[in-house]
Amino acid sequence: MELNEFVNKFAMQFDNEDQSVFTPETEFHELESWSSFTSLSVVAMIIQEYGVELDSQDVRNADTIEELYEIVKEHQQ
């Protein structure tokens, strides 16, 4: 699994956000569009695409999209 691909899939969960906002360094909790709906969409994408069941603590532990990617990778091992 590749980081850029993960960032793209993450970004696809947001229809009302400029896609250029999303980089590995993006602090996603700070986004105006980060809401219960978009956060659930991201968690669902991670189940469907990576087969990983994250809980709310996992998502809280990540500040950036890259950190979330690392957590998903840890769960996969």
Place this chain on the structure above:
Amino acid sequence: MRTTISNVELRSVATWLPKNKISIMSFCDRFPEKGVLDVIRSSGAEFVYRTDVGQKASDLCCNAAEFLFKLEKIDKSTIDGLVFVSSTRDWVIPDTSVSLQHRLGLSTDTVCQDINYGCAGYVYGILQASAWINCGLCSNVLVLASEVLSPYLDPNAVGSIEVGEAGTATIVTKGSSHFSFEISSNGQKADKIQMPHGGYLYQDGMTVFSYGIVNGKRSIMAVMEQEKWEESDVELFALHQSNKMIIKNVCMGMKSNPEKFPVNTKEFGNTGCASIPLLLCDLFGDNTKKQPSKAILCAYGVGLTCASVSVDLSKTHFWGPINKQ
């Protein structure tokens, strides 16, 4: 755990709704609109039915059962078992099912038991009823399922406004079909949906969401394996109606057709352990759709637990939700 119980069937199901139909948008008077819209978008709920102050789950179920007896012309003396599934029982002791035996005018020979469960509770109710029938204890068991959570909603938490209420009554009898069950528990997540004594309902929505998607699919596949069914064999997947995104994602994970995964949260919100019988009454109560002989019911949530069962619904009598507006 998995098992199959033979010579049982779901005879009939009725649902009774409380009279207050409330628009979810009306909660904008106490919560920010953005939060309310977010709940609508993820859960799919736009309306909920709520009880009057003081109206209990047992009252809703009593009404549902009385209607079912009348509509089905059931001789009450034939009912020999009563299961009351609810996270909001009348008292800590005694079991509410025992008082319902008297309120419904059932025989004192009736076997009565409460099951203190929420979300997945309906499947536990069917399991208890069919086990009583299978061991020879009972022939006709009334399973009542409802929870009234509105008195326990945190006035500062927008995340629970989609809670709806309904009373349901199901009759499980000796019959020619069978039920295959799959049930699992994960007590490590016991604090993810919790209502402490004297406190408000708390829910870690994201954790429960992930759990539902992963375990819903796993549990359904386990039932299909017991039945030797492929996805294409199953006509209906009736899932717990807590959140439309969970249902959509279980469907996606199984590469199935959304038409087989009906969602009615829009009209009713999340009615907890009543959601599956309410869904079935709403789908089939008007007798216009073909009722499936191969259906799987699946529910997940509080516990955290997940439970599924295969059922033949082709001969079940469904009555449309009473008081539906």
